[in-house]
Amino acid sequence: MGDLANNAAKRATAPFRYDIVGSFLRPERLKNARDKFTKGLIKAQELKEIEDEEIIRLVEKQKASGLRAVTDGEFRRSWWHLDFLWNLDGVQKATAEHGPIAFQGKNPRPVTIEIKGKIDFNNHPFLQDFKFTRNIAGDNLVKLTIPSPSMLHLIATVRKEDYQPIPLYQNNDLLLKDISAAYKKAIKAFYEIGCRYLQLDDTSWGEFCSEEKRAAYARRGFDVDQLARDYVTMVNEAIEDRPSDMVVTMHICRGNFRSTWFSSGGYEPIAEILFANCQVDGFFLEYDSDRSGDFKPLRFIDKQKVVLGLITSKNGTLENKTDLIARIEEATQYVNIDQLCLSPQCGFASTEEGNILTEEQQWEKIALVKEVAEAVWK
Numbered sequence: 001m002g003d004l005a006n007n008a009a010k011r012a013t014a015p016f017r018y019d020i021v022g023s024f025l026r027p028e029r030l031k032n033a034r035d036k037f038t039k040g041l042i043k044a045q046e047l048k049e050i051e052d053e054e055i056i057r058l059v060e061k062q063k064a065s066g067l068r069a070v071t072d073g074e075f076r077r078s079w080w081h082l083d084f085l086w087n088l089d090g091v092q093k094a095t096a097e098h099g100p101i102a103f104q105g106k107n108p109r110p111v112t113i114e115i116k117g118k119i120d121f122n123n124h125p126f127l128q129d130f131k132f133t134r135n136i137a138g139d140n141l142v143k144l145t146i147p148s149p150s151m152l153h154l155i156a157t158v159r160k161e162d163y164q165p166i167p168l169y170q171n172n173d174l175l176l177k178d179i180s181a182a183y184k185k186a187i188k189a190f191y192e193i194g195c196r197y198l199q200l201d202d203t204s205w206g207e208f209c210s211e212e213k214r215a216a217y218a219r220r221g222f223d224v225d226q227l228a229r230d231y232v233t234m235v236n237e238a239i240e241d242r243p244s245d246m247v248v249t250m251h252i253c254r255g256n257f258r259s260t261w262f263s264s265g266g267y268e269p270i271a272e273i274l275f276a277n278c279q280v281d282g283f284f285l286e287y288d289s290d291r292s293g294d295f296k297p298l299r300f301i302d303k304q305k306v307v308l309g310l311i312t313s314k315n316g317t318l319e320n321k322t323d324l325i326a327r328i329e330e331a332t333q334y335v336n337i338d339q340l341c342l343s344p345q346c347g348f349a350s351t352e353e354g355n356i357l358t359e360e361q362q363w364e365k366i367a368l369v370k371e372v373a374e375a376v377w378k
Contacts, residue, residue, distance in 0.1 A: 008337045008377040014141060014197045014247040015282045015307050015341050016068045018373035021251055022145035022199060023080060023347030024073035025354045025362055030054045034078075034352065051076050056136055065366050069141040069197055072133040073349075080201055080350040081147035081155075085113050088182060089120035091152065115156045118168060119178040121185040127193060134194045144195050145347075148202035148250060149183045149238050150231035158222065176234050183238035191246055198242075199249045199284070204231060205274060206254035206286070209265035209293075228273045236279045249307070251284035253346050254291060266293015275300035287327075288312035288345035298334040306335050309345030311369055316361030324372045342373045 011017050026034075033050040036042045055072045062070040077083040086093040094114045126146065134142045153176065157163045169175040190198060205228075207213045214224045239248050254265075267275075267285070275283070275297070282305035286292050289312070298306060308331060310324050324342075331340060348355050348362050357365075 010377050011341070014069055014143070015249055015284070015305050015343075017341050017377040018067070018370045019069065019284075019307055019341055019343040020062075020067060020071070020143075020366065020369075021284055021309070021313070021343060021345075021347040022071045022074060022143065022201070023349045024058055024071075024075070025348050025357075025359050026073075026075060026352055027054050027057075027359070030075060031352070052132065055133060059133065059136055059140075061363070063138070063140055065363060066370050067140070067366070069143040070133075070137055071143050071145060072129065074145065074347070076129055078352050079111075080145070080347065081151050082111060082113060084124075084126060084146045085152050085155070087124050087126070088152070089122055090115060090117035090178075091119065091156070092116045113152070113156055115152075115166060115169065115175070117166070119152070119175070119182045121182040121189065124186065124189075127189060130190060130195060131193055141197050142195070143197040143199060144190060145199045145201055145251075146186070148200035148204070148231075149179045149234050150202055150204045152179055153231070153234070154204045154207075158217070158227065161220065176230055177237075180234045180237035183234075184241060187239060187242055187246075187248070191243060196245060197247050197249075199251055200235065200280070201251045201253065203253050205252045205267075205270050208270045209254070209267055211265055211269070214269065225273065228270055229277075232273060232278045236277075239279065247281045249282040249284060249305075250278065250280045251346075253286055253350075265291070267297035268293065271297035271300045275304070276302055278304075280304060282307060282341075284343060285309055286345040288314070292345075295331045295334050298331060301335050301339070303339075305339050305341055306331070307341040307343045309343055311342070311344045311365055313344040313346045313348045313357075313362075313365065314355055316357035316364070318364060318368055321368070321372055321375070324368075325376060328372075328376055337376075342369055342376075344369060 030050060033042065033047050037044065037047040055075050058073045058075065059070050074080060085091055092114050094112050095110060130142070130144055165175070187198065208224055208228055217224050242248055284307040286309045288309055308328060310327055311319055328340060328342065344365055348357070
């Protein structure tokens with residue numbers, strides 16, 4: 001391991017040396033209950049009771065696996081992002097002609113969001129969801145995952161070729177300000193009920209890494225670098241008032257629907273704008289395939305922690321421990337070992353359909369993350 005063992009120490013605060021992105025495969029019992037609810041065969045209360053029971057089981061499994069921070073697996077959600085977004089004031093669920101974005105060989109359900117009024121955060125159902133998980137987690141930290149503020153803007157405006165702003169948001173700068181203000185309220189509200197570890201999930205940067213997608217946006221008149229700067233500003237404004245004992249990280253992904261993906265490209269096109277300027281406490285970065293490029297863009301990392309997503313959640317094949325340690329050592333060419341951590345590259349079920357691996361393989365992946373981290377960080 002070269003000099004790793006001499007320089008690497010355990011971490012007592014999030015993100016932890018071995019960590020997770022957030023979502024877990026839905027148990028069949030939960031899938032069946034949701035299907036029955038959709039068909040009107042059971043009431044909302046019965047679905048909630050089954051969700052509660054399965055989240056309790058999941059939290060206990062996470063604790064038994066040694067994870068320092070646990071999640072609810074996103075078991076109450078259909079999507080990693082849309083459920084949160086369409087419960088914001090001013091945002092509505094909408095149908096679409098096709099899935100929200102094209103994946104390789106798979107088609108997500110044709111659901112999206114639309115901005116219909118002033119963006120705000122009030123009485124959001126995720127508040128009660130978080131309280132439940134916090135109350136059952138015991139001494140473990142509870143990690144909350146929500147979509148980044150940039151996702152609302154990207155999905156509702158940039159991706160839509162026929163986007164027409166409502167009168168209130170003819171000025172795009174006002175829309176960006178209102179989104180960041182709503183998220184600032186959300187962060188304050190989650191903190192007040194005990195959240196100390198918040199993750200902003202964000203696929204916009206995965207798109208901005210893709211030369212193909214950058215070119216497509218440019219043809220439509222977008223300055224992608226300016227969009228990137230706007231999104232960094234929006235995130236920074238949203239998190240600027242977070243208390244000192246609240247950790248906020250960002251997870252960057254290139255797509256994770258049914259083990260597929262929607263973009264490719266290394267971090268170089270966005271590295272300086274994002275890594276050098278975004279004031280999150282850490283980045284969870286996808287690095288499980290050559291689609292993510294090399295570690296060189298990490299030279300722009302400032303004080304943030306970098307959680308290397310070297311272990312794929314897209315299939316059940318276990319990576320080689322020696323190879324993983326070698327890759328961590330390679331990353332230290334650009335980031336100090338004390339700033340590095342390890343996790344799977346994404347969650348195991350970004351949507352309720354889940355990735356193509358078994359629950360047993362899912363837990364084997366988490367065990368491998370822990371094993372490698374404990375070998376590197378003493």
